[in-house]
Amino acid sequence: MAAEQSAVSKLSDWARTRFDQLRTTLGTIGKPKTSIAARLFWLSGAWLMVALLATAILLTELYSRALDTSLSETLEFHVETLVSRTIEATEAGGDAGSDTVRVGDPRFERTASGWYWTIRGQDGRLANFSSSVVGIVLPEITTPFSAGNRRTAVATDPFGTQIRVIERAVTANGVPLRIMVTGSLDEILELVDDFRGQTLIVLLAVAVMLTIMSFIVARIALRPLQKLGKAIEEVREGETETVTGDYPLEIAPLADEVNELLRSNQQIIERAKNQVGNLAHGLKTPIAVLRNEATSEKANPLSRIVLSESDKMQQMVSTYLDRARISARSAVVGKKADGIHVMLRLVRVMEKLHPEITYAMVRADASLPWFRGDESDLEEMAGNLLDNASKWAKGQIGVTMVAERNKSQAMLLIKIEDDGPGLTEEQVKAVMRRGVKLDEKVQGSGLGLDIVKELVDVYGGSLQLKRSVLGGLLAELRLPAAKLGGLGRSG
Amino acid sequence: MRILVVEDDTNLNRQLKDALTENGYAVDVAFDGEEGHFLGDTEPYDAVILDIGLPHMDGLSVLEEWRRAGKTMPVLLLTARDRWSDKVQGIDAGADDYVAKPFHMEEILARLRALVRRAAGHSSNEITAGSVRLDVKAGKVTVDGDAVKLTSHELRLLSYLMHHKGKVISRTELTEHLYDQDFDRDSNTIEVFVGRLRKKLPDECIQTVRGLGYQILED
Numbered sequence: 027m028a029a030e031q032s033a034v035s036k037l038s039d040w041a042r043t044r045f046d047q048l049r050t051t052l053g054t055i056g057k058p059k060t061s062i063a064a065r066l067f068w069l070s071g072a073w074l075m076v077a078l079l080a081t082a083i084l085l086t087e088l089y090s091r092a093l094d095t096s097l098s099e100t101l102e103f104h105v106e107t108l109v110s111r112t113i114e115a116t117e118a119g120g121d122a123g124s125d126t127v128r129v130g131d132p133r134f135e136r137t138a139s140g141w142y143w144t145i146r147g148q149d150g151r152l153a154n155f156s157s158s159v160v161g162i163v164l165p166e167i168t169t170p171f172s173a174g175n176r177r178t179a180v181a182t183d184p185f186g187t188q189i190r191v192i193e194r195a196v197t198a199n200g201v202p203l204r205i206m207v208t209g210s211l212d213e214i215l216e217l218v219d220d221f222r223g224q225t226l227i228v229l230l231a232v233a234v235m236l237t238i239m240s241f242i243v244a245r246i247a248l249r250p251l252q253k254l255g256k257a258i259e260e261v262r263e264g265e266t267e268t269v270t271g272d273y274p275l276e277i278a279p280l281a282d283e284v285n286e287l288l289r290s291n292q293q294i295i296e297r298a299k300n301q302v303g304n305l306a307h308g309l310k311t312p313i314a315v316l317r318n319e320a321t322s323e324k325a326n327p328l329s330r331i332v333l334s335e336s337d338k339m340q341q342m343v344s345t346y347l348d349r350a351r352i353s354a355r356s357a358v359v360g361k362k363a364d365g366i367h368v369m370l371r372l373v374r375v376m377e378k379l380h381p382e383i384t385y386a387m388v389r390a391d392a393s394l395p396w397f398r399g400d401e402s403d404l405e406e407m408a409g410n411l412l413d414n415a416s417k418w419a420k421g422q423i424g425v426t427m428v429a430e431r432n433k434s435q436a437m438l439l440i441k442i443e444d445d446g447p448g449l450t451e452e453q454v455k456a457v458m459r460r461g462v463k464l465d466e467k468v469q470g471s472g473l474g475l476d477i478v479k480e481l482v483d484v485y486g487g488s489l490q491l492k493r494s495v496l497g498g499l500l501a502e503l504r505l506p507a508a509k510l511g512g513l514g515r516s517g
Numbered sequence: 518m519r520i521l522v523v524e525d526d527t528n529l530n531r532q533l534k535d536a537l538t539e540n541g542y543a544v545d546v547a548f549d550g551e552e553g554h555f556l557g558d559t560e561p562y563d564a565v566i567l568d569i570g571l572p573h574m575d576g577l578s579v580l581e582e583w584r585r586a587g588k589t590m591p592v593l594l595l596t597a598r599d600r601w602s603d604k605v606q607g608i609d610a611g612a613d614d615y616v617a618k619p620f621h622m623e624e625i626l627a628r629l630r631a632l633v634r635r636a637a638g639h640s641s642n643e644i645t646a647g648s649v650r651l652d653v654k655a656g657k658v659t660v661d662g663d664a665v666k667l668t669s670h671e672l673r674l675l676s677y678l679m680h681h682k683g684k685v686i687s688r689t690e691l692t693e694h695l696y697d698q699d700f701d702r703d704s705n706t707i708e709v710f711v712g713r714l715r716k717k718l719p720d721e722c723i724q725t726v727r728g729l730g731y732q733i734l735e736d
Contacts, residue, residue, distance in 0.1 A: 303598055310597035314619035315528040321622060322535070340619050372601070375608040379615070382640065402602040409601030 063244040070240040071233070078229040085225050090218045094190075097209050098178075101192045104129050104207045105176075108143060109196050112154075116199035122153035129207075134158050140187040140210025148202045164208070171195055180211065187212050250277050258284060265398075265508060267361065302350045306343065313340050352480050362508035363401035365438055366394060369425055372409050376423075380416045383423055391429040395507035397438050399485050404505070407478045411442045411501045414475070418446030422496055429507065436507040437487075443494035443501070454491045478503075518563040518633055518677060519543040519694045523553030523579070524595065525571050533566060536622045537629075541656060541673050543697045550574025557583050561693050562590050563677075564633050566625065569596035569607070577610045584611035591632035593625070630654060637680040644679045646733045649722055651679045665717050670695075674710050678723065678733045687730035 107129055115124035122145045133141035134156035142164060145154040152159075162184045169177045175195040183189050188211040196203050250273050257269045261284075268285045316336040320329040366389060373385045397404045415423050426441040449457065457475060475489075482489045487505040494500035520542045524530040530546050537544045545560065547553035550571040557565055557579070569576035580592055591613040596603065599617035607615050613635075614628050630653050634642065642654045648661045656672060658665045667675065673695050678686060688707050692700065695707075711731060715723055724732045 306597045308597075310618040311526045311529060315526060315532065317619055318529070318532040318536070318622055322532070336619075371605055375605050378608055378613065381635065402600060405601040405605065409604070 062248055063241055066244040067237060067241040071237040074233040074236050078233045082222065082225045082229050086218060086222045089221050090214065093214045093217060097190055097211070097214060098192070101190060101207045101209050104131065104143065105192055105194050105205055108145065108205045108207065109194060112145060112196070112198045112203065112205065116201065122147075122198060122201070122203055124154075127154050129156065133210075137161075138183070138185040138187065140183060140185075140189045140212060141208065142183070142189075143205070143207045146204045146206070153203065164206075167191055167193060167206075181208075183208070188215070250274050254281055254284075257281070261288065263398075265362075298350070302347055306347050309343050310340075313343065348477055348480065352484055361400045362396045362398050363404050365397050365404065365427055365440065368397075368401060368404050369408060369427065369440070372405065372412050373425060375409075376412055376416055380419075383416055383419050383421055386422070386424045388424065388426045391427070393429070394427055395429050395436055395438055398506045398508035403481050403485070407481050407503060407505075408440055408442070410475070410478050411503060415442050415444040415446070415499065415501070418498060419444035420446060420498075424494075424496060430504065432504070438505050438507040440503040440505070441500060442503070443496050444498035445494075445496040446498035448493055448498040449491060458489075458491065518673065518680075519545070519561070519697065520629070521545050521547065521553065521556055521560070521562045521565045523547045523550070523557075523565065523571065523576065524568040525549060526568075532622070533625070536626065540626055541669050541676070543673070543695055543700075545697050548572075550576065550579050554579045554582055556698075557588060557590070558586060560698060561690070563636070563694055564629055565590055565592045566629070567592050567594055567612075569594060569598065569603075577607065580607075580610045580612060589636075591636045593628055593632060595620075595625075627654070633680065639680065644682070645736065646679060646682050647719065647722065647736065649679075649718055651676060660718060667714070667717065670706075670710055671714050671717070674707070675714055675718075678731060682733040683735040685726045685729045685732045690730070 108127060111127045112122045115121065115126050118124075120126070127145065129143060131141065133139050134143060135158060137158055137160070139158055141156070142159045143156045144152055144159055144164065147153050164183060165181045167177060167179045167181065169179050171177050171193075177193050179191045181189055181191050189208040190211050191206060191208045193204055193206040196205060253271060254269065254273060254277055257266070257271055260266050261269060268288060269281045271281070273281050313336050316332055317340075320326075320332040320336065323329045324333075369387060373387055376383070377385055412423070412425070422445040424441070424443045426439075426443075428439045428441070430437040430439045458479075479489060482503070482505070485505055487503065489504075490502040492500040492502065518541070520537055522530060522533045522537070522544060524533060524546075525548050527548065530548060534544045534546050545556055545562075547556050551573040553565075553567065553571065553576075554574060556562075567576045567580060571579070576594065576596070580594075583590075583592075592611065594607045594612040594615045595618065596607070596615070597618045604615050613632050616625055616628060630642065634640075634644075634653060642652065644651045644653065650659045650662075652658075653676070658667055658672065658675060674691065677691065677694055691707050711723060711725075722733060724734060726732055
C-alpha cells in the first residue's frame, strides 16, 4: 500500500515537473529570442573551436612522434657506425679506444648538448667516449637487454636535459662491449612546442574566418525570411491584401500558409457579417410589426407599453449591430478602396434620392491616394455625411477630395459641404459630444454621426465640422491613405 | 393611386395595406417575389413598396426584371439591411427610394407621396388647377381658399387627375389606378364620382374629352 502511494506520488511529481517544463517552453513563445544568425554564429564558432583544437592536438602528436622516430633512427645509425668502427679497429689490431672509433656529428663535441656516446668494457670502465662526455657522469640504465642485445630508455643528464638512450651489447674480437648513444629529447620538445604554437595560431585564424563566413552565409540564407516579414507587415499596414513575392522552396509554404490564414480570417469576418445581417432582418421585421400595431391603437395602455418596449428593442438591435460591425471591421486587414469611385457612386445615389439638389464633385489632386480600409466602411462614413448634408441643403452640395500629409502619414481628405442652415459652434460641440460611444448612447444624434465617429476612430482618422463658404455645414473627413496612390486608376 | 405592396411578413403586409387604404390608396398585395413580379409586370401601379428579402425571388431581382422590361413606376425598397452599400445596391438595381426597417408608417406614407408626386413631375406637396388647390400630404382640397368636403373615393379620383393634369385620362386608366384588382371594372362608378365632384368644384375644372376620357387643364 505504502509502495503504491509512493509510486503515485513519484508519478505525480514527474508529471508536475514535465508540466512546468512544458509551461516554461510554451511561455517563451512570442517573446523575442536570439536571432538565428547569432545562434548559428555561436554554435558554429564553438564547434569549429573544438574541432580545430582537436586537429591541433592530433597534428602536434603526429609531428612529435615523427620527430621521436627520426631521433631514434639517428641514434640507431650512430650506434651502428660505432659498432662497425669498433669491430674494424679491433680486427685491425687496435681496440675500442682507437681514434678511428668516432661519430662525425658535431653535436657530440659540445658539452651539455644531450648528445653523448660511450663504449664500456665488461667491467663498466669507459673504453671510449665522445668529447661531450668529458667531466660528467651519465646516468646508468637498468633496463634489461632485449633479444637483439639492445635496450632503450629515457633519462636525464647531469645538466637536466632529457635524453633518449640506446645501448647495444656487442662482442668485438672476443671482448664484450656496451655501446651507448644518447640524443637530446628537449630539442624535440622545443620543436614540438614551436609547431604547436604556430598550428594553433593558423587554426585559430581559420576558425575565426569560418565562423564569420557562417554568420554571413546565415544572413544571406535568412534574407528571404526578412522579405517575408516585410510582406506580412505590408498586409498588416493595409498596403496589400495577401503576401506576395517569390520565396525559396523552404519558405514558400510559410507564405502560402499566411495567405491561407488571411483568407480564412476574411471568411470568418464575412460569415459573421452575414449572420449579423440575417439577425437584423430577422428581428427588425417583427419589431416593425409590433410598433405599427401599437401605433394604430395608441389609446390602449398595452399599446403604449408595446410601443416603448419595441422602441428599446429597436435601439438595442441597431446599437449592437453597429458594434458588431465595428468590431468585425477592426480585424479587416489589407483592404483599400478607391475614394473617387465610392464618392461618384454615392453622389449618383444621392442625385436619385434628392433630385432637387445639385451635387458638384471636385477632385483637387490628380494622383489621389486610395483609402486604406474597407470600401463599405468608407461608403458608410461618406454616405451618412452626404445624406445629412442632403437633408439640410437648399439646393447645392459640394464634395472635394484632396491628398494630405499628416506628420509622416499620407491622408485622404474628403470635404462635404452644403448651403443649408449650418450649425453654430455650440451646436457643433454638442453634436460631436453626443453619443460619444455607441454603448453610452440612449438616442441617436439625429445626424447619423455616431456610426461615422466610431468608424473614424477605428481607422485613426478625424472628423471636423466647420462653416462652409456655401453658407451651411462643412464636414471634413480625414482618413489614412494607402500607399500606391493613383495606381490602377484609369479615366 | 394604386399601390402594390410586396412583403412576405403577413402582419407587416396587412399593416401596410391598412395604412395605405386609410390614406386613400387602392392597394394590391403580394407575399413572395414571384407573385409580386407578376403583378408589377401585368398591372399598372403608381408606386410599389418592395421588400428585399422575399421567398422564391428576392426583391432586387424582381426590381431588376421590371426595369429590364421597361417598367418605370417608382419603387420604394423596404429592408432590414440599412448599410450604405445595401442602399447603393438597391438604387443601382432601379429603386427610387429606400426605407429601413423598423420604420414609422408616417415615413413610408411621406416617401410614397413624394415618389408619386415626383413621378408625375410635381415638386411640391400642393398641386393647383385654377382655383382648386390639393394638399397631397393633408389630403385636403380647397377652392379659392375655402375647404371642400370630399369622400375618400372622390378625393382619390381628383388626386389622380390633378397629379396628371394636362393629360387626358381614360375611364379604364382611372379604374385601373383607383381600384385594386378585385374591383368590378364594368361598373359605371367613375361616371358617378365625376358627376359628384363636378357639383363640388368649379364647372370648368374637370373636362370631358368625348370618346377619350377626362382631363384637368393646365393653368
